Amino acid sequence: MNPTFPRPAALNRPSRWRQLIQWLFLLWILWLGWRFGQFVGHFTSQGATAFVPRPAGVDGFLPIGGLASLKLWLLRGEIDPSHPAALVLLLTFLAMSLLAKKSFCSWLCPVGTLSEGAWKLGRKLLGRNWRMWRWLDIPLRGLKYALLGFFVKILLLDMPSFAIASFLQSPYWAISDVKMLRFFTAPSSLTLTVVGVATLLSLVYQNFWCRYLCPYGALLGLFSLLSPFKIRRERHSCTSCQRCSAACPALLPVHRLDTVMSVECTGCLTCVDSCPHGSLRMGTLIERKPLPRWVFPLLVLVLYSGGVSLGMVSGHWHSSLEYSDYLRLIPLADRIGH
């Protein structure tokens, strides 16, 4: 007889892996921000502080420019050389959504991680999270699509390709990353007010920002409709206890669905962990057999690291801007675009 070894409980709970990955990724993003701050500091201090290479990953914070870059690439086959990682990361997250649902939102996005931390903290402090009134929830959910529609109309539909190319060659775009850093390190009173209100609402309502306001999540959600991976429920073992629906951060009625097709499902696997009878699994639309629990987390990591590696090896990761460009532009950052 083969000896059996108890497996650590966390290995059977893929949403625990997700939380670990989320927080490690957030720490890594903070480290990138710190390094980028040192990079900018070298130029603003006129060389008084040591030079630090620019971490290209900060381009992930330029999704609107990434969208403009996408249009240029689709129309002319040209990849913007100033912030190529913005396009690489956008394409990576779109590919992740096409194959592995909105996994970027619940596994990697630092705003999603903070948002999740906020409602969990709110639940601890207030004893519960509130649900938005249904009559308000539906129109509010439309807000993120309205914002997405606005950006798509302005950038993808209205702006001619020469205007996009001219924007991507402008000094404004060249130092948009520096402006983004200032947005975080020297926020205006309007920014502080918006972030403060969003934080308070995030303590009370689960994923307030992601559910109602994030146009990036809206875009990824639309792509995720094509993902072959879906949460599937086995009717024969399900007792309709509704624990899955109560646990779902996207507030989906999982206990009533055979297959979760919603654009709001982020593939967080919380419902899978919450089911006492193992009736829920991430599976594919093609193969009815449930996948081993490690497959989906591995897929998320492989897709992300694969997209970034492809950008790096193809030479579309680091900016073409040179030391002399930054030396000229960074001290002017506050004046460019005003």
Ligand code: SF4
């Ligand atoms: S938690 Fe499991 S058993 Fe309970 S309703 Fe959901 S799928 Fe069915």
Ligand code: SF4
């Ligand atoms: S249905 Fe499951 S995987 Fe999808 S968002 Fe809800 S808890 Fe997460």
